[in-house]
Amino acid sequence: MKNEDPYPENVFASLSGLLKMEGLASGISFLAKHQKVKSILGGKHASKLRGRGMDFEEVRVYVPGDDIRNIDWKVTAKTQKTHAKVFSEEKEKPVLILVDQSRSMLFGSKVKTKALIATEIAAIAAFKIQKEGDRVGGVVFAEEEVDIIYPKRNKKNILLFLERMVYHNRKLKDFKTGNRAQLLEETISKVKNIVTHDFLVILISDFIEYSEKVTRFLSKISQHNDVILIKISDPMERNIPTEEIIFGDREKQFTVPGNKEEIHEKFKVGFDQDLHHFEAHMQRHRIPIIQINTIEPLEQQLKNLFR
Numbered sequence: 001m002k003n004e005d006p007y008p009e010n011v012f013a014s015l016s017g018l019l020k021m022e023g024l025a026s027g028i029s030f031l032a033k034h035q036k037v038k039s040i041l042g043g044k045h046a047s048k049l050r051g052r053g054m055d056f057e058e059v060r061v062y063v064p065g066d067d068i069r070n071i072d073w074k075v076t077a078k079t080q081k082t083h084a085k086v087f088s089e090e091k092e093k094p095v096l097i098l099v100d101q102s103r104s105m106l107f108g109s110k111v112k113t114k115a116l117i118a119t120e121i122a123a124i125a126a127f128k129i130q131k132e133g134d135r136v137g138g139v140v141f142a143e144e145e146v147d148i149i150y151p152k153r154n155k156k157n158i159l160l161f162l163e164r165m166v167y168h169n170r171k172l173k174d175f176k177t178g179n180r181a182q183l184l185e186e187t188i189s190k191v192k193n194i195v196t197h198d199f200l201v202i203l204i205s206d207f208i209e210y211s212e213k214v215t216r217f218l219s220k221i222s223q224h225n226d227v228i229l230i231k232i233s234d235p236m237e238r239n240i241p242t243e244e245i246i247f248g249d250r251e252k253q254f255t256v257p258g259n260k261e262e263i264h265e266k267f268k269v270g271f272d273q274d275l276h277h278f279e280a281h282m283q284r285h286r287i288p289i290i291q292i293n294t295i296e297p298l299e300q301q302l303k304n305l306f307r
Contacts, residue, residue, distance in 0.1 A: 006173065010112050013169040018123040018162045024299050025128035028306035057086045063197050063224055093200055094135040094151045096191065097122045100205035101142040101168040109236035111295045115172060117232050118204045119165040120298055125202055126158045137161070141187045142168045148190055188217045197224035204230045207278055219285040227287045234294045238271040240264060
């Protein structure tokens with residue numbers, strides 16, 4: 001008798017499954033000029049390609065690596081801080097994809113888990129960026145460790161990124177709890193050394209656990225880079241079933257009386273308040289949040305958002 005697969009395809013990622021995501025990459029774009037007017041990446045959230053060119057874009061504080069020929073001496077003299085002119089042009093834009101594979105991501109009520117959806121989105125993004133000729137790298141952070149794949153312009157690097165995502169995704173089966181706050185700080189420290197300026201940073205997570213330190217980090221890197229947040233959620237996180245539910249984490253368990261209307265309302269209000277609070281933080285720094293759910297076909301969700 002054939003043993004049951006310990007890694008069901010709708011729960012855990014596989015390398016073969018992520019490789020199939022390459023076929024979905026052609027229908028999306030992360031560039032603002034390719035978005036519809038009302039797209040979340042259009043308008044004030046327009047993702048700009050910063051670099052030297054013919055069209056003047058903005059004047060901003062000089063950062064190491066800027067072309068000294070673009071220094072705006074008038075603004076520099078007026079502000080007593082070195083400023084540089086930024087021009088828009090079609091040029092390389094390195095991309096770093098951060099993928100959350102922590103314990104809260106191993107949840108899915110009907111179709112797929114949040115952790116699996118996160119790896120699929122990351123794979124699609126990586127293939128799309130590689131096809132456009134830009135360097136792409138990734139960061140996979142979990143409960144106990146973080147993996148960094150530095151941006152390169154080749155498919156072998158993407159394959160390594162996919163392999164590390166599968167590795168961390170499948171480790172979730174063992175459900176080992178680590179010091180996530182400490183690991184997140186370590187991840188932030190390492191990302192700061194990679195992302196200088198003119199990067200596109202894509203962070204994929206459920207954002208259930210985020211701190212002021214993470215918010216400050218995102219706001220800081222968004223000053224000289226483009227940042228996109230992709231929030232993955234499951235409908236049951238907001239709308240629980242109308243029956244008694246037992247939750248557990250292998251150590252503790254508790255019962256939620258889902259048949260009580262006030263319990264339903266508390267779940268909805270709590271979810272909405274957390275989401276609105278996080279959105280308000282990000283809006284102040286013009287960082288768009290894209291919402292993806294675990295039950296609708298991923299291809300259709302992405303096409304509706306990015307085509």
